[in-house]
Amino acid sequence: MRHVYECPVRWADLDALGHVNNVVYVDYLQEARVDMFRSHRVELMGQELVEGLVVARTQVRYVEPLMFRFEPVRIDCWVTEVRAASFTLAYEVYDERPDGSRRVYLTATTELTPYIFAEERPRRLTAEEKAVLEGHRDPDAEAPERAPQRTPAHRLEVGHYPVQVRFSDVDVYGHVNNVKYFEYLQEARIAMMGRLWEEVPGETGRSSLVVAQVDVDYKVPILHRAAAYDAWTWVSHVGSTSLVMETEIVDASDPEREVLLARARVVLVFFDPASGRPRRPDDDIRAPLLEVMSPSC
Incomplete structure (x- = not known):
């Protein structure tokens, strides 16, 4: 029913x-x-x-x-x-x-x-x-x-984003609400793309990206605290009109034991706003993605 x-x-x-x-x-x-x-x-x-x-x-x-x-x-x-x-x-x-x-x-x-x-x-x-x-x-x-998820061989600083939990993100049980994870992932993604395309003139490549799919695994509850958590994002696939970005949110407060809090896989598609159809991005947009694509993916 x-x-x-x-x-x-x-x-x-x-x-x-x-x-x-x-x-x-x-x-x-x-x-x-x-x-x-x-x-x-x-x-x-x-x-x-x-x-x-x-x-x-x-x-x-x-x-x-x-x-x-x-x-x-x-x-x-x-x-x-x-x-x-x-x-x-x-x-x-x-x-x-x-x-x-x-x-x-x-x-x-x-x-x-x-x-x-x-x-x-x-x-x-x-x-x-x-x-x-x-x-x-x-x-x-x-x-x-379930799509396969793989951890990259190494993390790149371009993909790092500090996740600062706001008090309003937390539910009555003291856990970050599941919806807020999607905001953290979006913020981390945008931060990485901003760094990759910092030297690219105009907004063509960035404004014509849409999210096609998001898979999120919630591993350990994220709690409110003053210190930021760490989000690490990497590119795992670059296609002709799409790319896959993956993110791990971790608690690295203990130097001897990093805790995985959440993991996500996001498929994004470049598209032409005029026609509404997928399109191949310009080379100056695609090249930085290929440069940072994880070798393990």
């Missing part, structure tokens, strides 16, 4: 191209997920499963740009997998046409784990919770494929 949520599109959600920003979509997904749980609060066994969850993994596929309008966009939300200590929700952001067909803007999945925040540890799903979640599962849904 699918839950349907109508999400308003706000003017502040738009990027420089007039599209809903890729980060904001993840906020929409969180709103749809919370609405689903709250709508079925009694059915979903109370507060424990409604609020006692952490996001373990998010996969997002951006299908078509969503522009500002006064009508809300619809989001379907349903269960695809139920495991011993986690379950996966799928989403589809779309408009329904008069003939019943859909114009899809985004598809996504989120893997969620029940969590005991007082003890900072995950827990197993109860038999009752599993039974309820199974009632919301789509038996025809396929599990998402």
Whole structure:
């Protein structure tokens, strides 16, 4: 059984191209997920499963740009997998046409784990919770494929970005909200591209990049603190019209033991704003990407 949520599109959600920003979509997904749980609060066994969850993994596929309008966009939300200590929700952001067909803007999945925040540890799903979640599962849904992730042979300073956690980034349990990770990743990506293309005149290469796919693995909760965490970004693939950038956010406060907090893989596509179709970037844009591409990828 699918839950349907109508999400308003706000003017502040738009990027420089007039599209809903890729980060904001993840906020929409969180709103749809919370609405689903709250709508079925009694059915979903109370507060424990409604609020006692952490996001373990998010996969997002951006299908078509969503522009500002006064009508809300619809989001379907349903269960695809139920495991011993986690379950996966799928989403589809779309408009329904008069003939019943859909114009899809985004598809996504989120893997969620029940969590005991007082003890900072995950827990197993109860038999009752599993039974309820199974009632919301789509038996025809396929599990998402995981793209291979590889750590680079070495880190380049051009890809370093200090992640400063703001107090407003933290939820009531003291963890950085899962949506904020996408902001950190975007900031780290933009910082690296700004350094790579610092000598490139004009904005052609930078303004015609769009995000096509984002996969994020949440390893260890990020907590609020005065000291910054470290984000390391590298280029793992450069195609004719696309590139793949990967990022690790780490806690290096202990010089003897670095802790991996999150890992992400982002596919970006160069496109022609006039035609809306992918295009090959100019050589002065492509060359710096090839120069820093990790040899292990």
